[in-house]
């Protein structure tokens with residue numbers, strides 16, 4: 071491919087300003103555009119469908135195609151059957167689906183040569199966040215707020231639980247995650263519900279809440295900031311991107327303890343760069359995990375001590391080497 075190509079993105083249930091999954095992907099597209107010296111305004115575009123059916127998604131993909139945006143990124147498992155059809159309908163376009171694989175409705179993956187399917191090891195990111203949280207806080211209750219109860223979100227939760235457990239068993243911490251403090255809100259955009267659930271958890275004595283919930287997490291962060299301003303301990307562990315700046319409530323002080331990152335930005339910009347270089351990995355399913363630095367905690371974690379960072383670094387190394395294997399399945403809660 072010579073020169074600029076136009077890059078489009080469609081959102082499914084969440085919004086572009088969710089400070090996490092969709093926004094992170096979009097920022098990756100913009101960063102990619104800048105790296106490749108595209109005209110950001112003219113060469114990138116996102117569309118939000120008016121509904122959430124396959125037809126709604128195909129309509130926006132068609133709109134992008136008609137407007138000349140033929141490299142299309144769709145973050146979200148909800149696009150699976152739409153991309154299954156789009157990859158045949160628009161054979162000369164390129165598709166990048168994040169968190170999903172194209173299929174006809176039967177869950178049998180059909181990744182055509184013009185499509186790349188990208189998954190993340192959320193359980194590994196959750197595990198690191200669990201270790202960091204436990205080592206930093208030492209004792210007390212933590213909670214989890216998920217968005218929709220889908221594998222990508224569950225894996226954050228299950229990994230987090232294993233990480234906390236590892237710290238309890240090996241690093242001298244005593245942290246509990248009780249069943250009543252594990253809640254899937256059911257959407258990725260109900261900010262008010264996120265705030266309400268967080269308030270209830272903090273009222274029950276939870277010190278830190280891991281949110282894996284797209285825009286729902288913004289509500290939890292809002293609640294944490296209100297409490298921190300009032301002098302209370304109310305942390306959030308962010309998700310997808312480094313959410314530190316979202317949690318700032320005074321000066322440089324933030325309620326974001328750390329963030330369980332899955333680098334959707336890099337996924338998007340890497341694929342653009344590959345396309346530009348004529349190396350688009352069409353037909354492939356890519357896994358972004360600890361081994362390839364596709365998941366991790368932020369480089370800067372002002373709320374974590376040196377001790378915590380050292381422990382997390384050790385554990386990260388053990389996950390990379392395979393010495394620690396994080397299960398992508400449900401485990402026991404920590405009482």
Ligand code: GMP
Nearest residue numbers: 083084091146147222258282283284
């Ligand atoms: O935010 C935590 C996780 O929830 C993300 O890594 C995604 O797996 C999922 N998620 C967040 N927002 C959205 C959204 O708008 N659509 C979909 N399909 N998944 C989302």
